[in-house]
Every structure is written in structure tokens, then in C-alpha cells.
Amino acid sequence: MSVWVTWPALTKLGTLGIFAGLITLAMEREALFENNLIDVENYERHNADITCDPRSEIARTEDGTCNILSNPSEGSVYMRFSRNVGLSAAHAETDTLLTPNPREVSNVLMARDEFKPAPSLNFIAAAWIQFMIHDWFDHGPNAEADPIQIPLPAGDPLGSGTMSVRRTQADPSRTPDEAALPQTFRNHNTHWWDGSQLYGSSKEASDKVRSFVDGKLKIDANNRLPREFVSGKPVTGFNENWWLGLSMLHQLFTLEHNAIADRLKARYPDKDDQWLYDKARLINSALMAKIHTVEWTPAVIANPVTERAMYSNWWGLLGQGGPRSDFQEEVRKLREDLAKSDSFITRILGFDPNLSDGVGNSAIDHALTGIVGSAATNNYGVPFSLSEEFVAVYRMHPLMRDNIEVYDIGSNLVSRTIPLQNAIDREAENLLAAERPERLWYSFGITNPGSLTLNNYPGFLRDLSLPLVGNVDMATIDVLRDRERGVPRYNEFRRQIGLNPITKFEDLTKDPETLANLKRLYNNDIEQIDALVGQLAETVRPDGFAFGETAFQIFISAASRRLMADRFYTQDYRPEVYTQEGIDWVEHTTMVDVLKRHNPQLNSSLVGVENAFKPWGLNIPADYESWPAANKMENLWVNGALRTQYQDGELPPLVPVDVGGLIGSILWDKVKKNSDVAPVGYSKPIHPHGVMAKVRFVPTANNGYTGLFASGSDHSLLRLSVTGDPADRGFAPGLAWKAFVDGQPSKNVSALYTLSGQGGNYNFFANELSQFVQTEANETLGTTILFSAVTLKPTLLRVDDMAKVKQDGSAVSSPKAPTQIYFVPRAEVKSRFASTPHDFREDLLSIEEGTKLYDVYATSMEIKTSILPSLNQRYANERRSSARKIGEIELTSPFIASAFGDTGVFFKHQRHEDK
Ligand code: HEM
Structure with a gap:
């Protein structure tokens, strides 16, 4: 039999098991008080x-x-x-x-x-x-006289001789009659x-x-x-x-x-x-x-x-503070159980705590009050x-x-x-x-x-x-x-x-x-x-x-x-002694509050942190969705991206790796499934590696579209990535844009050049990207199959949702959305980087905050498709030439590469099916 205590095993028996553990502990404590x-x-x-x-x-x-x-x-x-x-x-x-x-x-x-x-x-x-x-x-300063001399053992780094340690100061209040003590x-x-x-x-x-x-x-x-x-x-x-x-x-x-x-x-x-x-x-x-x-x-x-x-x-579990309601229901179950003739608690404890010589009773009372x-x-x-x-x-x-x-x-x-x-x-x-x-x-x-x-x-x-x-x-x-x-x-x-x-x-x-x-x-x-x-x-x-x-x-x-x-x-923990303000201060202040009160710079880092002594990381509290856009973005940026930024010179290789498991274990205890954050352990089936930045979308006045297209977005994240390893399947740039909305889920859109990409051209900004790309006639690379993980109609994502709500969360009564939008690289970046093989992330990491990356163009022309490639191309050309500039995307931070950007942040696709 193990020498170790048994109460931890009781927790496996659910709530009542936990209470049995609690009663056992309380009784052990009573025994210690006695003995x-x-x-x-x-x-x-x-x-x-x-x-x-x-x-x-x-x-x-x-x-x-x-x-x-x-x-x-x-x-x-x-x-x-x-x-x-x-x-x-x-x-x-x-x-x-x-x-x-x-x-x-x-x-x-x-x-x-x-x-x-x-x-x-x-x-x-x-x-x-x-x-x-x-x-x-x-114990006070040690005594100077008569230190303990410890011989240095063989091989000691300090050599030979002794180590001298001062003795604890003796108690000067000893009396002769205590000599035997x-x-x-x-x-x-x-x-x-x-x-x-x-x-x-x-x-x-x-x-x-x-x-x-x-x-x-x-x-x-x-x-x-x-x-x-x-x-x-x-x-x-x-x-x-x-x-x-x-x-x-x-x-x-x-x-x-x-x-x-x-x-x-x-x-x-x-x-x-x-x-x-x-x-x-x-x-x-x-x-x-x-x-x-x-x-x-x-x-x-x-x-x-x-x-x-x-x-x-x-x-006390029946008290007023902290997560009280969490425990109230449990206490009710405990009482119900103890009242039964075949009480579960009584059976697992091996005795009835209600009846046992007062000790159990006072242990229960103690826990409750x-x-x-x-x-x-x-x-x-x-x-x-x-x-x-x-x-x-x-x-x-x-x-x-x-x-x-x-x-x-x-x-x-x-x-x-x-x-x-x-x-x-x-x-x-x-x-x-x-x-x-x-x-x-x-x-x-x-x-x-x-x-x-x-x-x-x-x-x-x-x-x-x-x-x-x-x-x-x-x-x-x-x-x-x-x-x-x-x-x-x-x-x-x-x-x-x-x-x-x-x-x-x-x-x-x-x-x-x-x-x-x-x-x-x-x-x-x-x-x-x-x-x-x-x-x-x-x-x-x-x-x-x-x-x-x-x-x-x-x-x-x-x-x-x-x-x-x-x-x-105990008896003097009361307003007459502490003041009412004092009691309130004690009851309602946490370590996180104290830290924030005197270090307001920590507000973002402490978002959702319930226990200041556990490693701080990303938390998505239950009320996250209701936050202002700026706070949601800041939380993901500070506690997600910055917190998991890859060290200098340690960008992960451009092949899928499961860092999600790794950071999941440190960061994501509290992350509930949420449209902005992937479930723990999620790894992107495509676009596993890229860089992310904070951006703003500055709309062109009166561009004809509604919602975020009209209000603009001051609080957005932009992720730039490639589909897979370019050496393997060609250089296929892609973009994901997440616009945060006050009090409502974010709106997202993703865009590509084509599914198979731009071949051997490694300049990320060589081509414009769009949320609608044509299926290629000769799709040998299997990319469409990859995309099928995301949607049944892999080449068409819709942007209607973005037109339905403004940044401040207000709904649009008559939404007007483009059918297709184009992210057109601006002159500042179009020819800035080499087309020869190299790691595109290094290019992007060098772009300064404030740079305008894309002009956004949009058309509302109906998307028509045909099985004939030439006709398809004609439709595409017509749409593109009808598109007008509706705004610009500008960096409000530099790009960074992070595990959160690669496996944590989640860009919900408004799929064709969801329209
Ligand atoms: C840089 C950090 C620390 C330093 C420099 C330090 C140094 C010391 C020194 C010099 C003593 C007295 C030794 C003696 O009896 O002669 C001591 C005692 C002690 N330290 Fe630390 N300590 C450190 C951190 C900690 C931490 C984190 C704990 C955690 C609880 C701790 C717990 C204790 C305890 C319990 C004693 C015994 C006190 C007593 O005898 O009254 N110390 N420490």
C-alpha cells in the first residue's frame, strides 16, 4: 500500500468526491489542532x-x-x-x-x-x-561566537579545510527551570x-x-x-x-x-x-x-x-465573495447526499461525518461558513x-x-x-x-x-x-x-x-x-x-x-x-474596526487589481488573467465578444502574437510543424473556442507559416459600399503567408484580414493570387490578391484539395458580412457589398523585394510601420463562371476592369512572426455556403 495520502484520489469521483476530500482534509486539520x-x-x-x-x-x-x-x-x-x-x-x-x-x-x-x-x-x-x-x-541575526565548522568533503569546489556557519542566535529568555526542555x-x-x-x-x-x-x-x-x-x-x-x-x-x-x-x-x-x-x-x-x-x-x-x-x-463556501455561485450548487448536492440513508459521501469516507463525534460536523460547518x-x-x-x-x-x-x-x-x-x-x-x-x-x-x-x-x-x-x-x-x-x-x-x-x-x-x-x-x-x-x-x-x-x-x-x-x-x-473583521470602505477594499481587490492600479501599463498583459501567480498569457474571457474592437485586437496582439514571437533567427522552416501543441500547453488553458482563436492544438491545414501585423483600412470616401467598407477599420490584423513550402509547390501568396467590431464578432476575409500561386517568383507583392480566384484548368498540385478542407466551393469567399456592420457595431439597414475585392500591391512595396528564391518572411519583417501595402479595389458585378476557361477569363477581366478603388490598407505596426500568428489566430472564412 502506498504511504501517501488518499484524499487526492477522491477528486476523480466528481463533486461529491471533492467534498469527501475536503472533509478528510478538515478532519486531518482538526487532528493536528488536537495533537x-x-x-x-x-x-x-x-x-x-x-x-x-x-x-x-x-x-x-x-x-x-x-x-x-x-x-x-x-x-x-x-x-x-x-x-x-x-x-x-x-x-x-x-x-x-x-x-x-x-x-x-x-x-x-x-x-x-x-x-x-x-x-x-x-x-x-x-x-x-x-x-x-x-x-x-x-530567527534574527546569527551568533558570531563559536560557529559550526563543517569539514569540506572530498572533491569540494572550495578545496579542503572547513566551512564555517554561524549558529542561530540563542534564546536569552531561557530560565534555569527550563534546562530540560x-x-x-x-x-x-x-x-x-x-x-x-x-x-x-x-x-x-x-x-x-x-x-x-x-x-x-x-x-x-x-x-x-x-x-x-x-x-x-x-x-x-x-x-x-x-x-x-x-x-x-x-x-x-x-x-x-x-x-x-x-x-x-x-x-x-x-x-x-x-x-x-x-x-x-x-x-x-x-x-x-x-x-x-x-x-x-x-x-x-x-x-x-x-x-x-x-x-x-x-x-466559507456559503460566503459572499469571489466565485461564490460556483460553489453554492455543490454545497446543495453535498447536503442532499448527506441527508440520504445511502449517502455516497458516507460510503466513501467509511463513516457518517454527520454523526462522528462532533469532529466531522465541525469540519463541515467550518468549510461552509x-x-x-x-x-x-x-x-x-x-x-x-x-x-x-x-x-x-x-x-x-x-x-x-x-x-x-x-x-x-x-x-x-x-x-x-x-x-x-x-x-x-x-x-x-x-x-x-x-x-x-x-x-x-x-x-x-x-x-x-x-x-x-x-x-x-x-x-x-x-x-x-x-x-x-x-x-x-x-x-x-x-x-x-x-x-x-x-x-x-x-x-x-x-x-x-x-x-x-x-x-x-x-x-x-x-x-x-x-x-x-x-x-x-x-x-x-x-x-x-x-x-x-x-x-x-x-x-x-x-x-x-x-x-x-x-x-x-x-x-x-x-x-x-x-x-x-x-x-x-475574526470578531474584529468588521466595518466598525476596518471601516466599510476597508472591508470593501479587502473583499473586492485582487493581486491583478493591485498590479494594474500601480502599473497601468500592464492592462493589456493582464486581460483575462484570473490568477496573477500563474504564467500570464492569452485569455479569452467569456465576455470577450462584447469588448470594444480596439481591446480585442490588443489582447490578441499583445498576449497572443507578441507573447509567442519567434526568437531572432529562429523562424520555423516552411513546412508544417505542430507548434500549436507546444504553445497550447503554456498559453491556452483558458481559451474557449472562439471565432478569433483556434481551438487548442489546431494547426492550419494550409498557410502554416507567415507574418502578422496590425493594420488599418482607410476607406475612400463615398465608395458606394456599406458597413466596414464605409466606416473603415482602425483595428485590424493582417496575416500574409504562403500556401505551403514554395520549393515544393511554387510560391503561392495569400492574405487574411480580420477587422474587429465593437461588441460583435470580427469580420474576416482571405485572398490569394491563384490556388497554385505564381510559380518561381518569390516576390510577395508581385501580384494582386483576391477572395475569388478561378479554378485552374490544369490543377496538378492538389491545392484545391487542400482548400477543400475549408469549403466546398474552394475558390469563392464572400464579403457580404463586412458590409452589414460598421466598426462601432452598428448594423447597416440596406447593406451593399462588393462581389469581388482585389488587394493591389502599392508602388511602395511592389518592386521592393527580390523574385529569386528566399524566405519571404524576412522581406515582410523589414517593412516599416505606417507603410501602405495595398490599394483595395472592388466590383459589384455579378460573378459568372463557365466551364470554358476562355470565357471564365473574359468574365474575370470584365469584373476587374469595372473595379474601383475603395480604400487602402496601412500597417499600424511592423510585421512579426509568431506561433500565435501561425497556429493560434483564426480567420473565419465566410464561405460560399454561409452567404
Ligand atoms: C535571493 C533570494 C533569497 C536570498 C538571498 C535568501 C537568503 C536567505 C538567508 C541568508 C537566510 C538565513 C540563513 C541562516 O539561517 O543563516 C535565509 C533563510 C530563509 N529563507 Fe531565504 N533567501 C532567498 C529567497 C527565499 C525564498 C524565495 C524563500 C521562500 C519561501 C526563502 C525562505 C527562507 C526561509 C524559510 C528561511 C529560514 C528563516 C529563519 O530561519 O527564520 N528564501 N534566506
Whole structure:
């Protein structure tokens, strides 16, 4: 039997299975609350010095005191870390501290051979979690005296000798009567989820970040935080372990604080700076907690059970916020099922949660009604604090990349690569100013963090230069810290937190090399495996999980407890304390909103993005069709074409290739079938490769036709391509034009020279193109058959639809459409390019924005055909000579070649059949 948990399998049983999973999880959490909250602080001696003043009843204090008025030191700064494992299992290692050698563990099991990305997340998710842990905990500066000396293992890149690692600062509050207790350490941040990374954990720190005007934090006119003179790092609540991602987040949420303060000032003009500051802090902190709960966590553990669990933590499945209606129906089904005598849930759980000793019941109630805003705090009888085990499971350094790739907004071509070691400490603020926050957010939004697996610590963190300390290896330190702080080794850790222990190395992974290394380093003894190594080695993970179940077991209790135990998320999460504006701000703001508020340049890139922590890409939301023409075009252009532009010199060969599958997997999760975008996996049966640009159609005044022919189109896409490989079937140019319409589907037309093309002439603009071409008498190339994939009458496409509606979406009462239109290359381009064999795309990519490409001609003469080729030709000539110029097509961007242009964008043909 597998050692791993079973609830993920329940999700396969549909909605009720998901609920069975949810109930199982809730019960596991209850069990953890019962058994695994072990407090080691003596609050009484701290409480004696604390007086809770009237302000602390309605505001978070700087040092975290007075959240729990009956036990005012609970959760405050310098309170000890608690434990989630029994104290007998929590003693610091002494004899085994260096066994196996932690530096060797780092060299063999942690060093990154190649970057292993976490494809379902973006790099914002990595920065975010560090931003959060800096709110939650810090063990303070390490002790200088008596560092741990680790012998460098044979073959170490640093040579021979020892590596010196400073010890964690000892707890000065220990008393002689505690001598038998395991070592304790103090949290140098408040334990509460109170934004202390921004606001500090002391009055002194908070005074430094406040402007003392209208409740705001200090930030200059260029949105720069003040900087420390010596370190060059920003002045903010917590500024250790600094790098660019933290500079971005601290700037963003400092701006958000000030935006909240502005709103409050406008509504409550008579309130003073202190009142405004206190309220803005409460609101901003709650917003960050909500974003973490209902956005970051579901991105990192993207599973239907945990998605509902997190939603329910904040709102309860019967609550008012977010995608509430999605869950209401499910809850109804759950209740219906539980009321039945042959309840499905009861059967799969093996017991009736309605009847089981209260635990199941409260688990269900909990899921349904939520934590935030509940009537009373609940610390399960154990004062709230974060634990050493909680710290241990957040050692997520493999999330870090080796390089930051910077892109221009919209582009997927790297504009600058910054090695991460050049983006830390003082360099972070310099880069934020030089590269611009909005470009950096975009860049973080489209790149992945590392995945939480073995052999994925970035090189720079294994040779990290710390001011005043020297170079350290974070992987060595991470392993060593757990041993130093008495976090049990992996298998004991699992036993202690109610999980099955593993029985053999093969339970962790099947990879032969990793197995061999694990067995060698740990002397074939599974009990020796370090907690962190085991966690990173777990390859069995619930669907959608970025980390394994050992870490998850700690999260499920901590994520809820942080909210349940805090007065400001329970009984005092109410308008009287937050203000109504404050509650509304928290409830209705998402990370995407925050990003857009302070970086409006990201509006196009964030269209339809529901979760800012998942890779940004093309989304076609349900209401897409109703958008203005300009926005629809911009979405396809920015998030489709620019996002999948081929790298320089990497145009795909002119033979069909299935890049659709490739980009489908990164971009098109959300793309529903839509007339502008092909279904995932679609590849164009013909014209597989080409280039695309934004264009405008400027009509000739009074040209006699209606709809788009009269209104013109300012928001169009034009794709130029050839039918197949010209070397194979001759050069056959083709054009597809998509004119966007406000609030309605786009109108499209495609045009060719002839089906078989223009033979050996590789000048794209040698001939005019039309939506009606004659079938050739001697059609040896099989092109008509190719076209038959599209229409029964392959040579005739109609343009009536374009005459029925104007760009602004208004309908035309008496439409007048041409029967045939001609795209006549203009003098500027007609002879610009060579006719000899070459890649036509290179020509087109060189044409400047603003160039007029085609004069458009149109006739309304009836299309007559004949089986006699000569007669056909005569009809064609007559029509062509009757055609008049009706407008021009002009580039409003340069052409680009992209996977989206080749396989994503869809030009609906108005076929003969559809007239
Ligand atoms: C450039 C990025 C980062 C740098 C330079 C950095 C650096 C450090 C340093 C120097 C320490 C203290 C080591 C010690 O105990 O002596 C530390 C601890 C830690 N880091 Fe990072 N880190 C980075 C990113 C992250 C990320 C993304 C996470 C994800 C959650 C993370 C989680 C932690 C945790 C949990 C600790 C332990 C804190 C404690 O013991 O109180 N770090 N990091």
C-alpha cells in the first residue's frame, strides 16, 4: 500500500468526491489542532509589562501585543517559536549535527545541474512567498561566537579545510527551570499576519517607514522607498535577504497602503494621521492575507479540493465573495447526499461525518461558513505562535532562478538577462529604477520559478555573499538549521504529524541516480534522511501541487490558524474596526487589481488573467465578444502574437510543424473556442507559416459600399503567408484580414493570387490578391484539395458580412457589398523585394510601420463562371476592369512572426455556403 495520502484520489469521483476530500482534509486539520500544537512560551512573565490602551482595541500594535486582550503578549515579537512535533522529538542534534556532512548533502543532492522550472507558476509566486515569510518569521541575526565548522568533503569546489556557519542566535529568555526542555528560539518578527514586513515589528521600525502625513508611508515622487545609507537597501519593515523581487513587492504594497490611505482621507477628512495609518495598515495587511489565501495558495496547490479549502478559509463556501455561485450548487448536492440513508459521501469516507463525534460536523460547518469574520477567535486552547516546523517547510530556495530575464511589456524576446547575484541587496533598488517596475512585473509574470525538487538550488545561493559575514551556502545552511533547531529527520517528522512513514527509499523517488545518492549519503538508513531532503525528494504529489504532502500537512493547520487565532480576522473583521470602505477594499481587490492600479501599463498583459501567480498569457474571457474592437485586437496582439514571437533567427522552416501543441500547453488553458482563436492544438491545414501585423483600412470616401467598407477599420490584423513550402509547390501568396467590431464578432476575409500561386517568383507583392480566384484548368498540385478542407466551393469567399456592420457595431439597414475585392500591391512595396528564391518572411519583417501595402479595389458585378476557361477569363477581366478603388490598407505596426500568428489566430472564412 502506498504511504501517501488518499484524499487526492477522491477528486476523480466528481463533486461529491471533492467534498469527501475536503472533509478528510478538515478532519486531518482538526487532528493536528488536537495533537500538534505544542507551545513553549511563558506568557505571564511578558504580560506583566504590557498595558493595552484604547487604540490597541481597534488597531494592530507595532510589536503585535494586545491582539488577544486577555493574553496580550500572544503572537507578539520575540515570543518563542512553538512546535508541531512532540518535545521529546524536538531536541537539537549534537552528535549527529554533521552526519551526513551537510555540505556534501548540498553538493550531491541540492546543487542545480540544470534549471528545472515549475511550469504552472510564475516568478511572482516565488517573490511573493518570501515576502510573506518575512511578515511571519525571522530567527534574527546569527551568533558570531563559536560557529559550526563543517569539514569540506572530498572533491569540494572550495578545496579542503572547513566551512564555517554561524549558529542561530540563542534564546536569552531561557530560565534555569527550563534546562530540560529542548532549545527554544525567538521570532524577531511578530507572529501575526499583520504586514510586519512593511510596517516593522517595533515602534522604532514603524516610525521610520511612516511619513506622518495623512496616514501614509514614505515613498518619493518617483515611487522610490527611502534607502539605508550604508546598505543601499530600502527602509522598510524587514529588509534582510534582499533582492529585486522584494524591492518590487515592497514598493507595490507601500503604494497600495498609500492608495488606501487616500481613499480613507477622502471619506473621513477629519481623521488624523494616526487613525488613517492604523486603518490603512489593517486593510492592507488583510488584503495581503486574502491574496495569499485565495490566490497564491490555490496557484501553488492547484487542486479542486485545496481550491475549495482555501476559498472556504476566507469566505466559507456559503460566503459572499469571489466565485461564490460556483460553489453554492455543490454545497446543495453535498447536503442532499448527506441527508440520504445511502449517502455516497458516507460510503466513501467509511463513516457518517454527520454523526462522528462532533469532529466531522465541525469540519463541515467550518468549510461552509469560513473563518474570516467569525464571531470569535479560536486558538484551540493553545496560544497562537508559528512553529519551527512551519519555518522548516518554507525553506523553498529552489524556487529561485539563476537569472532574471527582462522583457519589454508584451514581448517574449529577452531584452536583458541579469544573473541573480547581480540583483541582490543594493543592486535591487538600482535595477527597479533602471528597468522600470512595470517591465519587471511583466517579466516575472511570464517566467517560471524553479521547482521544489532535489538538485535545484541555484548556484548563486550556494555561494551567497552576505555583507559582514562572507560567502555562505544556503543549501548547507538549510539542512544544518533543521538539525540545529531539532526539526526531526524526515521519517520521524512524518510520524509526528500523523503521516505514514516511508518504508524504503523507493517510496520517495524512482530515479536511479537520486536513489543511489540518497542511499550512499544516508548509509542505507531511511531514518537518517533530512526533513528538507525528504520533502524535496517526494515525487508523489497530489495533482497540481508544487510541493509534497509532508510540507502540506504543516500548511493545512497553519494556514487556517493564522486566521482563526487573530482577532482582526475574526470578531474584529468588521466595518466598525476596518471601516466599510476597508472591508470593501479587502473583499473586492485582487493581486491583478493591485498590479494594474500601480502599473497601468500592464492592462493589456493582464486581460483575462484570473490568477496573477500563474504564467500570464492569452485569455479569452467569456465576455470577450462584447469588448470594444480596439481591446480585442490588443489582447490578441499583445498576449497572443507578441507573447509567442519567434526568437531572432529562429523562424520555423516552411513546412508544417505542430507548434500549436507546444504553445497550447503554456498559453491556452483558458481559451474557449472562439471565432478569433483556434481551438487548442489546431494547426492550419494550409498557410502554416507567415507574418502578422496590425493594420488599418482607410476607406475612400463615398465608395458606394456599406458597413466596414464605409466606416473603415482602425483595428485590424493582417496575416500574409504562403500556401505551403514554395520549393515544393511554387510560391503561392495569400492574405487574411480580420477587422474587429465593437461588441460583435470580427469580420474576416482571405485572398490569394491563384490556388497554385505564381510559380518561381518569390516576390510577395508581385501580384494582386483576391477572395475569388478561378479554378485552374490544369490543377496538378492538389491545392484545391487542400482548400477543400475549408469549403466546398474552394475558390469563392464572400464579403457580404463586412458590409452589414460598421466598426462601432452598428448594423447597416440596406447593406451593399462588393462581389469581388482585389488587394493591389502599392508602388511602395511592389518592386521592393527580390523574385529569386528566399524566405519571404524576412522581406515582410523589414517593412516599416505606417507603410501602405495595398490599394483595395472592388466590383459589384455579378460573378459568372463557365466551364470554358476562355470565357471564365473574359468574365474575370470584365469584373476587374469595372473595379474601383475603395480604400487602402496601412500597417499600424511592423510585421512579426509568431506561433500565435501561425497556429493560434483564426480567420473565419465566410464561405460560399454561409452567404
Ligand atoms: C535571493 C533570494 C533569497 C536570498 C538571498 C535568501 C537568503 C536567505 C538567508 C541568508 C537566510 C538565513 C540563513 C541562516 O539561517 O543563516 C535565509 C533563510 C530563509 N529563507 Fe531565504 N533567501 C532567498 C529567497 C527565499 C525564498 C524565495 C524563500 C521562500 C519561501 C526563502 C525562505 C527562507 C526561509 C524559510 C528561511 C529560514 C528563516 C529563519 O530561519 O527564520 N528564501 N534566506
